[in-house]
Amino acid sequence: MRINRRHFLQLTALVGGGMALGLYERPLAGVLAAAQGNGGTAGLSPRVFLRVMPDGKVVIEAKNPEIGQGVRTMLPMLIAEELDVEWSQVQVQQADLHEEWYGPQFAGGSMATPINWEPLRHVGAAGRQLMISAAAKRWGVQESECSTHAGRVLHTASGRSLGYGELADDAAKLPLPDQSTLKLKDPKDYHIIGTFTSGVDNPALLTGKPLFGIDVKVPGMLHAVYQKCPVLGGKVKKANTEALQKMPGVKHVLVVEGTFRGGAVIDSDPGLEPGVAIVAETWWQAQVARKALKVEWDTTAGSPTADQQSSKGFDEKAGQLLKEPAGHTLRSYGDVDGALKSASKVVEAVYAYPFLTHAPMEAQNTTASVSDGKVEIWTTSQTPGGGRRMVAKELGIPESAITVHLTRTGGGFGRRLMNDYMVEAAWISREVKAPVKLLWSREDDFTHDAYRPAGWHGFKAGLDAQGKIVAWRQHMITFGEGAHAASSAGVSAEEFPSGRVPNYFIGHTAMQLCLRTGPMRAPGANALAFVGQSFLDEVAAAAGRDPLDVQLELLEATPVPLPESEQQAQRGPEEYRFHAERLAGVLKQVAEESGWRNRKSGSGRGMGIAAYSCHLGYSAQVAEVSVDADGGVRVHRVWAVTDVGRQIINPSGARAQVEGAIVEGMSHTMLEVTLADGHIMQSNFPQYPLTRIRQVPEIHVSWRITPNSPTGLGEPALPPAIPAICNAIFAATGKRVRTLPLPRSGFRLA
Amino acid sequence: MSVKLKVNQKAVQVDAPGDTPLLWALREQLDLVGTKYGCGVGVCGACTVLVDGHAVRSCITPVASVTGSSITTVEGLSADGSHPVQKAWDELDVPQCGYCQSGQMMSAVALLGRTPKPTDAEIDTAMNGNLCRCGTYPRIREAIHRASGQQMPALRD
Ligand code: FES
Ligand code: FES
Numbered sequence: 001m002r003i004n005r006r007h008f009l010q011l012t013a014l015v016g017g018g019m020a021l022g023l024y025e026r027p028l029a030g031v032l033a034a035a036q037g038n039g040g041t042a043g044l045s046p047r048v049f050l051r052v053m054p055d056g057k058v059v060i061e062a063k064n065p066e067i068g069q070g071v072r073t074m075l076p077m078l079i080a081e082e083l084d085v086e087w088s089q090v091q092v093q094q095a096d097l098h099e100e101w102y103g104p105q106f107a108g109g110s111m112a113t114p115i116n117w118e119p120l121r122h123v124g125a126a127g128r129q130l131m132i133s134a135a136a137k138r139w140g141v142q143e144s145e146c147s148t149h150a151g152r153v154l155h156t157a158s159g160r161s162l163g164y165g166e167l168a169d170d171a172a173k174l175p176l177p178d179q180s181t182l183k184l185k186d187p188k189d190y191h192i193i194g195t196f197t198s199g200v201d202n203p204a205l206l207t208g209k210p211l212f213g214i215d216v217k218v219p220g221m222l223h224a225v226y227q228k229c230p231v232l233g234g235k236v237k238k239a240n241t242e243a244l245q246k247m248p249g250v251k252h253v254l255v256v257e258g259t260f261r262g263g264a265v266i267d268s269d270p271g272l273e274p275g276v277a278i279v280a281e282t283w284w285q286a287q288v289a290r291k292a293l294k295v296e297w298d299t300t301a302g303s304p305t306a307d308q309q310s311s312k313g314f315d316e317k318a319g320q321l322l323k324e325p326a327g328h329t330l331r332s333y334g335d336v337d338g339a340l341k342s343a344s345k346v347v348e349a350v351y352a353y354p355f356l357t358h359a360p361m362e363a364q365n366t367t368a369s370v371s372d373g374k375v376e377i378w379t380t381s382q383t384p385g386g387g388r389r390m391v392a393k394e395l396g397i398p399e400s401a402i403t404v405h406l407t408r409t410g411g412g413f414g415r416r417l418m419n420d421y422m423v424e425a426a427w428i429s430r431e432v433k434a435p436v437k438l439l440w441s442r443e444d445d446f447t448h449d450a451y452r453p454a455g456w457h458g459f460k461a462g463l464d465a466q467g468k469i470v471a472w473r474q475h476m477i478t479f480g481e482g483a484h485a486a487s488s489a490g491v492s493a494e495e496f497p498s499g500r501v502p503n504y505f506i507g508h509t510a511m512q513l514c515l516r517t518g519p520m521r522a523p524g525a526n527a528l529a530f531v532g533q534s535f536l537d538e539v540a541a542a543a544g545r546d547p548l549d550v551q552l553e554l555l556e557a558t559p560v561p562l563p564e565s566e567q568q569a570q571r572g573p574e575e576y577r578f579h580a581e582r583l584a585g586v587l588k589q590v591a592e593e594s595g596w597r598n599r600k601s602g603s604g605r606g607m608g609i610a611a612y613s614c615h616l617g618y619s620a621q622v623a624e625v626s627v628d629a630d631g632g633v634r635v636h637r638v639w640a641v642t643d644v645g646r647q648i649i650n651p652s653g654a655r656a657q658v659e660g661a662i663v664e665g666m667s668h669t670m671l672e673v674t675l676a677d678g679h680i681m682q683s684n685f686p687q688y689p690l691t692r693i694r695q696v697p698e699i700h701v702s703w704r705i706t707p708n709s710p711t712g713l714g715e716p717a718l719p720p721a722i723p724a725i726c727n728a729i730f731a732a733t734g735k736r737v738r739t740l741p742l743p744r745s746g747f748r749l750a
Numbered sequence: 751m752s753v754k755l756k757v758n759q760k761a762v763q764v765d766a767p768g769d770t771p772l773l774w775a776l777r778e779q780l781d782l783v784g785t786k787y788g789c790g791v792g793v794c795g796a797c798t799v800l801v802d803g804h805a806v807r808s809c810i811t812p813v814a815s816v817t818g819s820s821i822t823t824v825e826g827l828s829a830d831g832s833h834p835v836q837k838a839w840d841e842l843d844v845p846q847c848g849y850c851q852s853g854q855m856m857s858a859v860a861l862l863g864r865t866p867k868p869t870d871a872e873i874d875t876a877m878n879g880n881l882c883r884c885g886t887y888p889r890i891r892e893a894i895h896r897a898s899g900q901q902m903p904a905l906r907d
Binding site: 066067069210214215282283359360410411413439442652656664690693 | 766767770771774778779781782783784785786787788789790791793794796823824825827828829830831836839840841843845846847848849850851852855873874875877878880881882883884885886887888889890891
């Protein structure tokens, strides 16, 4: 088959009968560019998404990695709806990595919905149109006299009907329908989109079939563990490799020099870290051997000061830096100092939050088989394309020599945007000349992450006599160098309430850090919502006003536009910009649903409200908590109202994302990762109290349906959960949570 | 060294030292990979199996300690997903990433075995050792209620 890039769709007859229909987006640079391509303007080019078999079975390729966000079910629903088949006729298959065929294949940034909403429905609609054409031709009737239902074309006038399977061979020989004339369904006729649909992997999953990366098995495979230095980038000076070689099952013990690249700002994926690989017949044997491993490390190989870093040190330094002017101005307009001086009231506070680790349930792993310069990989990556590039670079082989198979993944949360484990597995396989499954231990996972960065924010707000905010200053202490913030450690010039108060300043000062940082579910937003929405609540309390009114007042203010020159180069199409009325809309609705206006606070019980917009979605939440005499917090109820446009595609998956985001937000209030002498101090779940079932509140999920294109739900519902809980604690106790985790502010989730 | 076990009502033999954790014997020797590794220290529940009907963390259970027992893994609930707990899990679409779910289901089966109609509080107590990083807890509660009070198939003789 020749790939013709000028056409949007491609139709192919299948060997052995049936037809295949595909569509393709040109690989686009970056997530935003991809979002801009939505609406069918991205070059679509042919490849198989959809096959109709002679027996009427419909096979749909799920192209994106499944990390628990439900895409393996949700994306095929789009095709099946427009094709007009029954969901039970559909069989979903996981596609391998072929970005040249399928377009971007990644899981991140809540982008699967906005990128695929239009094009995948087009594939389905084109398939349906072809079936109608084939049937009309066979019957010698007008296409307009034909309709479809449940995978059949019907000619009502004559009472005839044909199944898609019977028409597939004919359809494969027809010219492609013109994409601009394709008719998409009226949403009121949807029978798959908008229907609660259980995960397509459930039957295999619930019976324990091999599905995940950790379950991969290839002939002749060995098992590896990889011990890296507890201090980032540290190298092996000496290791007892010979003693280990003699241990049961152990086949190889190798010291890996690594390609780790340090510098003033560490990349989230800084190359292959040095370490010792132990390869054995079984993973357990490799792990037992590791317990006998003795390594002398050069802990300063990554950075001369790496082993002197500590959370305490950063805390003290941040405290000093907050007393000084910001090193880098992000946005400044009006006269903040003047307005603060003349304000009737000034509110000042410092907020702080810690490093966090992703800790997905499935520890990092990859199976790799390198031989004759060819590499075959089975991986759980969220960015398999990026991983392939990284493997090619570190191993010095062309990308075309690497085949990547995507397995189901036991949780992503952003951790698997990084591909360190993929490179390690490929490297070890090449060295030992055998297929190798590398599996990290939970301890490896905790101590070698690209962490959600810690941060400190100094706020000052001025109020006028009516309790209106007239000045807002935010100084963030973060990591990086100069104007350059480390991965996921930045704040933007448009951080709320930028442009919505008359005098405003936001800037940052960066400290150097020798630790990988990286995106974690709702990156940036998961921390910025906590500080911004908590401080806003504090300001409202100082003004003696309802925080809902203060927030709505800001959202209804005429914005001070960002100067043209400072506008982010790629902000995407109009509907993907921040729309204040959508945030105001979810706030009003959640207030309504939770009975916010009639709330009673004090005597140990209270409600808190917060809202945030990120990743093209808008979510507002109200939490109700009670606090006992020892600071034990019980979250009783959470109401969440979210606006992700006009259509909820799979109500099951959509609700699940919100429920999960709230449970994860609760975890954020309790967790921290700390550093001492450059070592990560938490190594397993006992030191990292993720939310447990008995802590889970009653969760009310609802939607605000607005006439916007549907967008994703992986991230937007997480950020507001954290400040909603913290604000509720204030309402219950009069004590403000300014430092997370809660125990650092005198509270804990009971 | 070889250890004799009874897994999913079948007598099997494992070629591993007696101190090998049951988890790794199941996964690496018996190809029963539905049982998952999460923490290796008995605190996440991903590796939960039934030993004589009780929920046990297989990552900290040496194979030598369960030689005379009847072991049930998720594969032993039913091969076709027809066990009431599997069915409830599918109908309510409990899994997100799904990684923790075999452990969750095994804990749920153990709970329903001793308390056929558990309250929310009883569910929370029984299930608190099973971590779900994706936060499927509200649906786990609901699914246990849905499966409760039903006839459970015998999983051991
Ligand atoms: S793996 Fe056994 S309890 Fe976590
Ligand atoms: S479903 Fe992902 S950890 Fe439970």
